Amino acid sequence: MSSALLGKAELRQRLQETGEALYHHKHPFHLRMHAGELTRGQMQAWALNRFYYQSVIPIKDAIILSKSGDPAFRRSWRKRIVDHDGDGNQPNSPGGIEKWIQLAEATGLSRDLVLRGKAILPGVRYAVDSYIDLVTRGTLLEAVSSSLTELFSGNLIALRMDALRKYYPWLVPGLAYFQGRLTQAPEDAAFAFNYAFEHATTPELQEVVVACLRKKCALLWAQLDALYYSYVEPGHIPPQPGIFQPEVA
C-alpha cells in the first residue's frame, strides 16, 4: 500500500504493473490460443462464451452512465454504447456486438446458437454477472476504474490478430471486431485513466482505483479458467442441459 498521492505517471505505472501481473494476456488458455494449439471446437467455445461478456458491455456502460450527473461525462461515455450497439446502420457500420457474432460465425457457429445464450458455461456467466454487480454497487469512480483493463487490451489484440491470422486462417473473415477495438480501446482507456486520476484525489482513493482494476482482471481471468477446465481438459463439460459440446476437433 502506498501512502503518498501518486502523480499521473506514477499512477499509470502502478496500473501498468497491476496489469502486467494480473491481466489475462498470460492466461494458459490465451497462451495456447496464441501458440496455435487450440482446436476449432475450442475456438468455438471461446467465441461463444465470450459473446456473453460482449453482450452485457452496453448494459454495464449504461449503468456507469446512469451514475453521472455530468452531461459532458455522459456524452463521452455514451460513445462506448454506440461502439458496441452500433448506429442502427448495421450492414454498413456494424457495432461491436454484431462484429463479435460475425467472429463466432467465422468459427462455424450459427448466429442462432450464439444469440440464444443457453450454451454458455455457468462459470462464465457468474464471472460476467459479477462485473455488472461491481459497477452496480460501486461508486462512479469504482465503475470507471473497472474499465482500466483497456489500458492493456491494445497489445493483446495486436498479438492475438497476428496469431489468429497465422494459426486459424478460417477466422480471418471475422476479425472486424478486433480491428475496431484497436482504435477504440486506446481512446476509451485514455478517457478512463484521466477520469480516475482526476477523481482519485487521495492515496486511499488511488488504492480503490487499483483494487477495481484487480477485480476486473480477476473476472476476465476466471472466464478463461472456466473455458480451459471445460474445453481443454477432456470430460469436464458441466452436465447442465444445453451447454455447448464441440463437434469439430
Place this chain on the structure above:
Amino acid sequence: MSSALLGKAELRQRLQETGEALYHHKHPFHLRMHAGELTRGQMQAWALNRFYYQSVIPIKDAIILSKSGDPAFRRSWRKRIVDHDGDGNQPNSPGGIEKWIQLAEATGLSRDLVLRGKAILPGVRYAVDSYIDLVTRGTLLEAVSSSLTELFSGNLIALRMDALRKYYPWLVPGLAYFQGRLTQAPEDAAFAFNYAFEHATTPELQEVVVACLRKKCALLWAQLDALYYSYVEPGHIPPQPGIFQPEVA
C-alpha cells in the same frame, strides 16, 4: 417440458431425476475426494473455498425469510439461520459455520485465514454470489426451490463421511458439521419440497421449481470446477494476490 400438473410423487420424481443428472455428487472433484485421491493441500483448498459458501447461507436464508408475509413460514425458515449461526452458546452447541471452521482447522488451516476470506478463488466467489443474486431477484417460490438440492445432500454427506474417515483420518475431529447436517438437511428438504408442491399450482410454476433446482446445481458444480482447475491441475492457480497456495502435498 411436461404440460400436465404433476402429483406430489411425480414432482418428487422430476426433482430426483434432475438431481441425479446435475447434483455435484458426480463432480470429478468429489469423485477424487471419495476415492481418497486428494492431497491434504487439495482438501485444504476445498474446506477453505467452501467456507465462503457456508458463510453466506444465513444471509441467503434471511433474504428468503424477508420475502414472506407469513409468520408461520418465517418461523419455520428461521430454523436454518439458527442452525448455521448457532444459538449463541458457541462452545456447547456451535452453529454450522463454526463447525465448518473446525473442519477447516482439522485440515491444518488457521481460523484466521478461513475467516479473512481473501484466499478464496474468484470463480468460487462469483458462483456463490450468483446464489445470493438468484434468491434476491427471484420470487419466494423460486428462492425456496433453489434450496431443494437438500433433497440429495443426505446421501452425499453419508457417502462423504465414510470416505473422509477412511482416507483422510486427520479430518475426523472436524466432522461435526456433516453429522449435524445428516438430520438438518432432510427436515429442511421436506419443508421446502412441501412448500414448492403447494405453491407451484400450475405446470408452468412446476417447471420454474425444476429450473431453480437446475440453477442451484449449476452453481454448486461451478464451485468444484474452479477448485479442480486451480488445485488439481498444476500451474493453474490464478495470479491474484493472496489466493491460497497449498504448502502441503
